Amino acid sequence: AELEIQLALEREEQVQRTAILEQERRDRELAMRIAQSDAELITEEGQTDAGLRRGPQVQATKAAAGVKKYDLSKWKYAELRDVINTSCDIELLAACREEFHRRLKVYHAWKSKNKKRNDDGSDQRAPKSVTDYAEQNPAPPMTAQHQEVAMNRQQRYFRIPFIRPADQYKDPQNKKKGWWYAHFDGPWIARQMELHPDKQPIVLVAGKDDMEMCELSLEETGLTRKRGAEILPRQFEEIWERCDGIQYLKKAIENKQARPTYATAMLQSLLK
Structure with missing residues (x-):
């Protein structure tokens, strides 16, 4: 009997x-898919195109996803990106944005787990206080209230100190x-900037620079608290x-790299 229990x-x-x-x-597979180059993503988009933008097959997939409360786990990047860039369905848009950022989180978690010990933190996408808060306070699944925020698309702006690990080592006094x-x-980042003494400002926009930007939702960052x-x-x-962000965003829009956000809409209305 003891042997059976052991077995x-x-x-x-x-x-x-x-x-x-x-x-x-x-x-790992998900991470590798996210890490694919833009060229590969474009190829994938070309292969699945065949009327992808308005094709009945994609519309049927979207309709089926709606029945399943938007189970987007099997959607390809081209499909997610297409909906985010072109859809007017607010609920589906919110679900696609959430799925997109979920995949980014998986990728960054995988990358962090496999990074070298002597990593200098140069790929840090947000201050440590933000990422630490997210780790210590896992956000609950998106509730109806959060969906409401996503639909209202509140615009909120934040500024906090940021010292990269490599700089902290060189400058322990934090001068x-x-x-x-x-x-x-709404819940997701649209624009991001980093200003460090003696360095060029870094400006980033959603769509073009997703890999370098904070992948957490506003709730997860704890910034509002x-x-x-x-x-x-x-x-x-x-x-x-002052940091030439307007020119940077304008160029990203012209090159069809920027994801539609409040910032792109405002800039486009000014340029008309």
């Missing part, structure tokens, strides 16, 4: 190990403190303009 326990452990390995394999700026269009972090729109726009 049963071993079998159970083996099942658990297999499940963990399978999950890791899926995460060369940098700043991290973020513009959230951080005293003194929220700033006025004009404070953000002044710095954005």
